[in-house]
Amino acid sequence: MSGAGTGTLHIYNASGAEVGSRPLGVVTGGSQTFALGSAADGLPPGHYTYSIDVAGSDGKAVSVQTYMSGRVDGVRTGANGLTLTAGGLTIPYASVIQILK
Secondary structure, eight states: OOOOEEEEEEEETTTSSSEEEEEEEEEEEHHHHHHOOOGGGGGOSSSOOOOOOOOOOTTTTEOOOOOOOOOOOOOEEEEEEEEEETTEEEGGGGOEEEEEO
């Protein structure tokens, strides 16, 4: 993302319905860290996805790329290849972009 804009975080349930959101305020270019915060209040355990939308000062959508981080606690192989586990998350190895110690 280049420049700055106003961001919103959205959470979706396993059916794809939006079940939570929260404003992120001004989001600048470069790497950012955001917590789910109030967007996840009251959500029962389950499988969720998220997205972040950013609108520039002109109101037009700004392109963003989202990533997650977590502590890997297991590695599995299966029909879909190598996967990592981090708590309740299953992460396809092909989706990993960086491993830190």
